Amino acid sequence: MNILITGATGFVGTHLIDLYIKDRKSKNLHCVTFGESRTLQQVIPKEQCYEIDLTQPEKVYELVEKVKPQEVIHLAAMAAVGESFLDPQKVLQNNILTSVNILEAVRRHARKATVLLIGSADEYGLVKPEEPISEDIPLRPTSPYAVSKVAVDYLGLQYVLAHKLRIVRLRPFNHIGEYQGVGFAVADFAKQIVEAELDKRNVIKVGNLSAVRDFTDVKDMVEAYRLALAKCVPGEVYNVGSGKGVRMQDLLNLMLKQATREIRVEVDPRKYRPVDVESVVADPTKFMRQTGWRPKVPLENTLTRVLNYWRKLLIMHKEMR
Amino acid sequence: MNILITGATGFVGTHLIDLYIKDRKSKNLHCVTFGESRTLQQVIPKEQCYEIDLTQPEKVYELVEKVKPQEVIHLAAMAAVGESFLDPQKVLQNNILTSVNILEAVRRHARKATVLLIGSADEYGLVKPEEPISEDIPLRPTSPYAVSKVAVDYLGLQYVLAHKLRIVRLRPFNHIGEYQGVGFAVADFAKQIVEAELDKRNVIKVGNLSAVRDFTDVKDMVEAYRLALAKCVPGEVYNVGSGKGVRMQDLLNLMLKQATREIRVEVDPRKYRPVDVESVVADPTKFMRQTGWRPKVPLENTLTRVLNYWRKLLIMHKEMR
Numbered sequence: 001m002n003i004l005i006t007g008a009t010g011f012v013g014t015h016l017i018d019l020y021i022k023d024r025k026s027k028n029l030h031c032v033t034f035g036e037s038r039t040l041q042q043v044i045p046k047e048q049c050y051e052i053d054l055t056q057p058e059k060v061y062e063l064v065e066k067v068k069p070q071e072v073i074h075l076a077a078m079a080a081v082g083e084s085f086l087d088p089q090k091v092l093q094n095n096i097l098t099s100v101n102i103l104e105a106v107r108r109h110a111r112k113a114t115v116l117l118i119g120s121a122d123e124y125g126l127v128k129p130e131e132p133i134s135e136d137i138p139l140r141p142t143s144p145y146a147v148s149k150v151a152v153d154y155l156g157l158q159y160v161l162a163h164k165l166r167i168v169r170l171r172p173f174n175h176i177g178e179y180q181g182v183g184f185a186v187a188d189f190a191k192q193i194v195e196a197e198l199d200k201r202n203v204i205k206v207g208n209l210s211a212v213r214d215f216t217d218v219k220d221m222v223e224a225y226r227l228a229l230a231k232c233v234p235g236e237v238y239n240v241g242s243g244k245g246v247r248m249q250d251l252l253n254l255m256l257k258q259a260t261r262e263i264r265v266e267v268d269p270r271k272y273r274p275v276d277v278e279s280v281v282a283d284p285t286k287f288m289r290q291t292g293w294r295p296k297v298p299l300e301n302t303l304t305r306v307l308n309y310w311r312k313l314l315i316m317h318k319e320m321r
Numbered sequence: 322m323n324i325l326i327t328g329a330t331g332f333v334g335t336h337l338i339d340l341y342i343k344d345r346k347s348k349n350l351h352c353v354t355f356g357e358s359r360t361l362q363q364v365i366p367k368e369q370c371y372e373i374d375l376t377q378p379e380k381v382y383e384l385v386e387k388v389k390p391q392e393v394i395h396l397a398a399m400a401a402v403g404e405s406f407l408d409p410q411k412v413l414q415n416n417i418l419t420s421v422n423i424l425e426a427v428r429r430h431a432r433k434a435t436v437l438l439i440g441s442a443d444e445y446g447l448v449k450p451e452e453p454i455s456e457d458i459p460l461r462p463t464s465p466y467a468v469s470k471v472a473v474d475y476l477g478l479q480y481v482l483a484h485k486l487r488i489v490r491l492r493p494f495n496h497i498g499e500y501q502g503v504g505f506a507v508a509d510f511a512k513q514i515v516e517a518e519l520d521k522r523n524v525i526k527v528g529n530l531s532a533v534r535d536f537t538d539v540k541d542m543v544e545a546y547r548l549a550l551a552k553c554v555p556g557e558v559y560n561v562g563s564g565k566g567v568r569m570q571d572l573l574n575l576m577l578k579q580a581t582r583e584i585r586v587e588v589d590p591r592k593y594r595p596v597d598v599e600s601v602v603a604d605p606t607k608f609m610r611q612t613g614w615r616p617k618v619p620l621e622n623t624l625t626r627v628l629n630y631w632r633k634l635l636i637m638h639k640e641m642r
Binding site: 057085088089092093096097100101104125126136138139140141142143144146147150151154155157158161162163274275 | 421422446447462482
């Protein structure tokens with residue numbers, strides 16, 4: 001049983017590989033990394049780590065022909081929504097091209113593999129206020145990143161319709177945890193709070209706090225991905241989220257309560273997106289029914305881990321200076 | 322009033338420019354061609370013909386900054402559905418990248434321009450049998466070409482939602498006429514019929530004849546495009562088609578009736594697509610109500626013109642040999 005994972009050293013990839021290792025499956029993993037894979041080679045056999053540019057079709061075809069995976073989890077993507085406004089060409093080309101290369105490689109060399117294709121709650125975008133969001137409401141993407149995920153989503157459907165590949169399409173809602181980079185609200189909050197702790201400052205700057213989002217711990221999310229491969233119906237699309245909305249202001253308050261000093265919050269309109277959606281809450285009924293998945297980690301615990309991750313990271317950086 | 326047209330020497334572009342010239346608007350036209358523009362320079366001022374690679378963002382930004390168009394009609398696209406299965410990367414990259422370059426250029430340098438963005442009936446794909454097809458049924462694209470048009474369509478919506486650009490999105494159903502290349506059924510039929518006429522052969526080979534499609538004369542289609550710019554609501558998406566279904570077998574019979582000799586038809590399963598949609602008929606109510614557009618040319622007349630076009634073309638080729 002060979003499992004091919006792209007984006008293996010990314011935010012979600014790191015946690016997914018943790019999960020498989022705990023499950024004693026490191027022998028089965030074949031991991032594609034963007035850039036160097038030295039750290040990954042400490043937990044995955046070196047010859048199963050591939051430093052491959054997924055935008056090059058021939059490289060991807062060769063890889064899939066060699067690995068002959070039974071399962072493919074395509075996590076690699078440019079995911080920063082804010083940045084995608086600055087260079088829309090880049091995010092569109094990268095996310096679409098890497099995905100079509102993977103699907104085309106599977107069509108050519110691993111037709112029976114189950115492929116997990118990762119869309120995004122951002123595909124729904126500026127929905128009419130009819131939350132929670134089920135899979136069949138019209139998509140109204142507001143960022144180039146979101147459009148790239150819409151394209152990947154429909155590309156998956158097209159390979160199902162035309163070539164009968166076994167592709168499961170997911171639309172994960174916000175997920176948070178260690179290793180998430182800045183450019184995402186919770187990571188930005190955590191980094192600024194920890195910087196304030198370390199530098200003994202009292203102010204952090206944030207964007208729109210009235211927005212409501214649906215947060216899942218990344219540990220719960222990777223468990224959902226594993227279940228999706230085992231239990232979802234190829235061709236179908238599923239929301240993955242908690243189904244519960246949290247106002248950004250309330251989430252930030254939970255984090256500030258865990259800070260080691262008093263911190264004041266300044267709202268900076270320059271941190272607003274060109275267009276922002278007031279409320280994005282999943283209706284995850286379809287996925288939960290199909291898989292039995294339920295998120296387990298309470299939000300406070302996730303936020304503690306995120307803050308501690310940034311404390312460790314920033315103290316390390318400080319010591320290295 | 323500057324009008325920027327991309328894909329100006331293509332199938333639809335040629336007819337659209339004809340229309341504007343008849344309307345004495347050649348002075349207003351700025352035309353982007355793929356490859357050389359010598360023929361176009363006979364009808365459009367030479368300095369308004371641009372041989373530009375639309376996949377290069379900077380070139381497109383410079384062009385739009387210079388022309389400062391009030392209207393943009395983005396026709397340039399790879400349109401051959403069958404071919405798109407052979408090189409999905411190419412059609413996806415080309416159609417999406419050229420479109421984002423145009424939209425980004427308009428956002429930077431011509432924010433008030435009205436942009437006509439051309440999707441396709443192919444976006445609907447394998448719809449459940451609930452024809453005619455209105456704009457709000459779920460998209461189920463079956464070819465890489467169709468996915469590229471879905472992406473362009475949502476990209477247009479995204480630029481409307483995020484940047485308030487004046488973008489009108491159209492989903493034209495099948496259109497036919499002179500200058501359409503092989504790879505499209507009617508052009509393929511016409512070419513084979515005329516070859517049989519010239520070479521005194523009695524057989525032509527065709528694909529799936531049971532399919533039902535909605536045909537519009539390209540002359541009616543470019544009139545629809547002109548009306549769309551004047552009358553449609555930016556941000557909205559409109560089907561453009563006759564609303565009448567014609568079985569391919571019946572269309573072929575109409576053409577064979579006009580042939581100068583008896584021709585027998587052989588169905589060749591190799592000409593079938595990986596997946597084909599039985600019936601694709603537009604519900605064009607929304608567009609017709611908004612613009613007053615009605616198709617005028619009877620199908621028989623269009624087919625006569627198409628056959629005569631191929632007769633002229635193939636006799637010319639024969640004489641040159």
